[in-house]
Amino acid sequence: MSAGGGAHADEPPRALALREQHVAxxxxxxxxxxxxxxxxxxxxxxxxxxxxxxxxVFDVSHLARVWVEGDGAxxxxxxxxxxxxxxxxVGAAHYSLYCDERGGIADDVFVYRVAQERWLVVHNAxxxxxxxxxxxxxxGERVRDVTDETVLLAVQGPxxxxxxxxxxxxxxxxxxxxxCAELAWRGGSVLVARTGYTGEDGAECNVERAHAAAFWDxxxxxxxxxxxxxxxxxxxxEAALPLHGHDLDASTNPYEAGLGFAVTIxxxxxxxxxxxxxxxxxxxxxxxxxxxxxxxxxAPFRAGYAVLDTAxxxxxxxxxxxxxxxxxxxRAAIGLAYLPAAEAQPxxxxxxxxxxxxxxxxxxxRPFYRSPHAPR
Numbered sequence: 001m002s003a004g005g006g007a008h009a010d011e012p013p014r015a016l017a018l019r020e021q022h023v024a025x026x027x028x029x030x031x032x033x034x035x036x037x038x039x040x041x042x043x044x045x046x047x048x049x050x051x052x053x054x055x056x057v058f059d060v061s062h063l064a065r066v067w068v069e070g071d072g073a074x075x076x077x078x079x080x081x082x083x084x085x086x087x088x089x090v091g092a093a094h095y096s097l098y099c100d101e102r103g104g105i106a107d108d109v110f111v112y113r114v115a116q117e118r119w120l121v122v123h124n125a126x127x128x129x130x131x132x133x134x135x136x137x138x139x140g141e142r143v144r145d146v147t148d149e150t151v152l153l154a155v156q157g158p159x160x161x162x163x164x165x166x167x168x169x170x171x172x173x174x175x176x177x178x179x180c181a182e183l184a185w186r187g188g189s190v191l192v193a194r195t196g197y198t199g200e201d202g203a204e205c206n207v208e209r210a211h212a213a214a215f216w217d218x219x220x221x222x223x224x225x226x227x228x229x230x231x232x233x234x235x236x237x238e239a240a241l242p243l244h245g246h247d248l249d250a251s252t253n254p255y256e257a258g259l260g261f262a263v264t265i266x267x268x269x270x271x272x273x274x275x276x277x278x279x280x281x282x283x284x285x286x287x288x289x290x291x292x293x294x295x296x297x298x299a300p301f302r303a304g305y306a307v308l309d310t311a312x313x314x315x316x317x318x319x320x321x322x323x324x325x326x327x328x329x330x331r332a333a334i335g336l337a338y339l340p341a342a343e344a345q346p347x348x349x350x351x352x353x354x355x356x357x358x359x360x361x362x363x364x365x366r367p368f369y370r371s372p373h374a375p376r
Contacts, residue, residue, distance in 0.1 A: 033125035047231035055157035056227035064128035084264035099273030104250035151212035158373035160202030177375035199239025240367035256285035290344040294333035300326035301335040
């Protein structure tokens, strides 16, 4: 998901519909992608551990949500998405990308097929305006932005399925991983998708604004810890889930980022960037997005830190961390970096320049952490 950006410097950040609930829960706010977002409540590590061990709830309503509906909506949407969304069954969702004509990643998105010709697309907040225009260019009046009409709450963690069964009963239990359905709740409906950005089980729930406060309150009453963007970032990094604006941007392509599964080129359909992606798919990438983990305790890694060859091999600069931080689960510094393909193999020793000191590290298998509770 997106790193941020968005609003002009002279524009105040947008407030979330549930701001009062976040204040009551002790939120500390920060501007993010044009929104005033909860950064943390009890603390980033405490919230991270709550999600890994129990259950947390995130307000991610800054993510833009648009419906694409009507005859030919799926085929139109296919004209801008790298994945052939028309092959999805009703009630299924898939990760996809918007690429430019050179095959660079303009954004990463999730597409949900809710009915035969009814699709929900979730965009990153920083790219909301250009993404909306991108979809409107192919789908016209079939596109409806509902970002301000709904609240998006992500319930995540090993105890999330039990909590969600308490809210929705067997209807939630019947959802397969990456499944989605509109489920009845309190006289209205909630679009529930068994997806997330933490590496844990649970769901992302698109709730009608009028019912959102009650839904949030029920999640907390059922034991969910409120969690902010700080924990969301450490959780997604442990799961090696890319962040647009850091690990993905127009200078990166899907194959070097390990996202070839999000590109369909065997259906013959025209979509933006297809010709470039066909060429890129035909040749092994010269670099790959690799997981880098410190061998020693110390300061966390940060985006922009240089990745170095070992001193024994001359210590030359090999790349930079696109994302970096401290893993509360592994108790180690971790980061993602584009490295020469030959050097991006698990076990490869290297160093990371942390404020002038080369910290010993190595490439590890992706992801850094795989939850035993996550659906397969």
